[in-house]
Amino acid sequence: MFTFALMVIVPNQNIKTSNPTISLAIKREDLLHPFVSGNKFRKLKYNILEAKKQQQIQLITFGGAFSNHIAATAFACQEVGIKSIGIIRGEELRTKIDENPTLHFAQNCGMTFEFVSRESYQNKNATDFIKELESKYGKHYVLPEGGTNALAIQGCEEILTDYDADFDYICCAIGTGGTISGIINSAKPHQKILGFPAVKGDFLTEEICKFAKTKNWELISEYHFGGYGKVTPDLIQFINDFYKETKIPLDPIYTSKMVFGVLDMIEKNYFPNGSKILMIHTGGLQGIKGMNQLLEKKNKQKIEINV
Template identity: 60%
Template structure:
C-alpha cells in the first residue's frame, strides 16, 4: 500500500492510500490482469487457441490481451476502431507493442465498430478468422467481474471509501460486489454520459456505490493542461505515476473532493491504481504534436 503524501491545501484530515495494482505485471497490468485471469482459464478449459477482442488505437486492453496471448500461448486478434490506421506509415506505441507480441489486426471504420456486439458482425468474424474465444471491449464480462472481486482483501476492511476509475464498468462492479457493508465505492468515469449506471447495474449486486461524473475532462482520452500539471506534480510528490486516461482523472477527483469537504473528517480512503501506464507514451505523442506540455 502506498500512502498519499501530498496534503497541501487539504483542509481536513483524511487518510488516503493507493493500492498499487499497476505493479502486478508490466503489461498485463492492474485491472487488465484481474479481468483476464478467469477469461484465460476459461479459454484454456474450452481448448481455444485464439483470443479475439476489440479496442481503440491507444487501448491498454489491446496491449494487455496481446501480452497475455504471448505469455500464455494464445494467438491474438485485435479489431481496431479506425480504418484510417490500416494504411498508416507508423503505428503508435500501443499498437506496435501489441504487434510485437504477435497480435493480428483488423482495422474497421467507426461506423462498423459500433456493431461489434451484433450477432451478424461476430458471425462475419468467425468466417474470417475461424474459431476464437471472444473477450469484449475493455474485457468486461461475468468472468472479469469475478476477477475484479479479488482486488479487495482482508487488509482493506478498515477503509471507508474505495475509489476507482471507470471505463466499461467491470472493475467497479467487482469492487461493489466484494465491499463490506460499511464501505462506499466511488467511481470516476473517464467517459461522458450516464449509460454506465445501467451497465454497472448488470453486474453489481449491492447498492453501496456512486459515480462522480465531474472529472472526465471532456470525455474519453481528453486531457487538459490542468490535468497534465496535476499528474506531473503528483508523481513528484508521491513517486507514483498516473495515466492520463483513467487514474490521473480519478486522483484529481479525489484530491478535489477532499478540498471541497466531500469526505467526512478522518475518513480512510483507498484509491485503486488500475494501471494503464502504457497510455502515457501514446498521449505524449499527441501532446507533442499539439505543442502542449508532456507527462513526465
C-alpha cells in the same frame, strides 16, 4: 514465466492531503505486472484460464488506437500460447502501426489486426458481425471491448482484500464499468464505492447494474476533463506534480482523473473528518507514450514520466 497467480496482493501507498484528519492511500495495482497491469490483469485472469480450459487456440477482442486492453491482451495471449486477434476501431490506423506505440507493441506480441470503420465498430456486438468473424477466423474465444464480462468481474472482485477492510471509501476510475462492479461486489457492508467515469454520459449506471450486487456506490461525473481520451493542461500539470511529490506515475485517461477528483473533493470537504479513503490505481501507464505523441503534435506540455 508469466502466470495468473491464484491471489496477488499489491501494496497501498499513503498520500498526504489538505485535511490531516483524513487518511488517504492508493492501491498500487499498476505494480502487478509491467505489461499486464492493474485492472487488465484482473480482467484477463479468469478469461485466459477459461480460454485455455476450452482449448481455444485463438482469442478475438476489440479496442481503439491506444487501448490498454489491446496491449495487455496481446502480451498475455503470447505468454500463454494463444493467438490474439484485435478488431481495431479506425481503418486509417492500418498504415500507422509503427507510429502508434500501443499497436506496435501488440503487433510485436503477435497480435493480428483487423481494422474496421467506426460505423462498423459500433455494430461489433451484432449477430451478423459475430457470424462474420466466425466465418473468417473459425473457432475462437471472444473477449468484449475493455475485457468486461462475468469472468472479468470475478477477477476484479479480488482487488480488495481483508487488508482494506478499515477503509470507509473506495475510489475507482471507470471505463466500461467492469472494475468497479467487482469492487462493489467484494466491498464490506460499511464501505461506500465512488466511481469516477472517464467518459461522458449516463449509460454507465445501467452497465454497472448488470453486474453489481449491492447499491453501496455512487458515480462522481464531473472529473472526466472533456470525455474519454481528453486531457487539459491542468490535468497534465497535475500528473507531473503528483509524480514529483509521490513518485507514483498516473495514466492520463483513467487514474489521474480519479486522483484529481478525490483530492479536489477533500479540499471541498466532501468527506467527513476522520474518513479513511482508498484509491485504486488501475494501471494503464502504457498509454502515456501515445498521449505524449498527441501533445507533442499540438506543441503542448507533455507528461514527464518515462514508461
